[in-house]
Amino acid sequence: MEKSANLLQEKLNGETTIVNLKEETVPNIDAFDNIILGGSVYMGRTQKELMKFAKNNLQKLLEKRVGLFLNCAENTEKKYEQCKNCFPAELYNKAIVKGFFGDEITWEKCSFFHKLIIKKIKKSKESYSNIDMEEIAKFAELMNA
Ligand SMILES: Cc1cc2nc3c(=O)[nH]c(=O)nc-3n(C[C@H](O)[C@H](O)[C@H](O)COP(=O)(O)O)c2cc1C
Numbered sequence: 001m002e003k004s005a006n007l008l009q010e011k012l013n014g015e016t017t018i019v020n021l022k023e024e025t026v027p028n029i030d031a032f033d034n035i036i037l038g039g040s041v042y043m044g045r046t047q048k049e050l051m052k053f054a055k056n057n058l059q060k061l062l063e064k065r066v067g068l069f070l071n072c073a074e075n076t077e078k079k080y081e082q083c084k085n086c087f088p089a090e091l092y093n094k095a096i097v098k099g100f101f102g103d104e105i106t107w108e109k110c111s112f113f114h115k116l117i118i119k120k121i122k123k124s125k126e127s128y129s130n131i132d133m134e135e136i137a138k139f140a141e142l143m144n145a
Pocket of ligand 1: 042043044072082103106113117
């Protein structure tokens with residue numbers, strides 16, 4: 001997810017700030033015109049810190065140009081339903097762009113529990129990256145417009 005955020009930042013115009021909700025305090029969002037929220041999907045859900053941030057700041061976020069993106073393996077129409085479960089409904093409906101940036105696994109960074117699931121499903125212990133650069137570029141173009 002961090003990689004996607006960095007790749008997206010490179011394509012955005014103007015001044016940008018990346019905040020890791022798991023590790024950093026968020027600056028006052030009043031100062032920002034555009035806000036992009038991004039996470040990754042595990043068992044149909046995104047990171048709890050992201051869901052909490054979206055819920056706690058919903059009214060302010062609804063007044064801004066918002067983009068939402070996810071790193072996820074789902075690549076069919078089901079990805080939209082999945083995305084709806086990751087963000088408050090009003091924010092999902094209001095977002096000017098929703099992006100699905102593909103999936104990757106960095107084996108060394110996975111928790112013990114996630115490794116068990118990956119071994120069962122993929123029958124492999126290999127890291128891989130299917131990041132969709134075109135989707136990131138399209139997303140940035142819409143945010144920059
Ligand atoms: C244990 C596990 C569960 C996952 N569950 C889902 C899921 O429910 N839906 C989906 O689209 N992708 C799912 N994925 C794929 C991840 O969203 C994808 O690998 C993503 O790139 C992980 O990003 P991160 O490593 O930056 O958190 C899952 C991956 C793992 C390892």
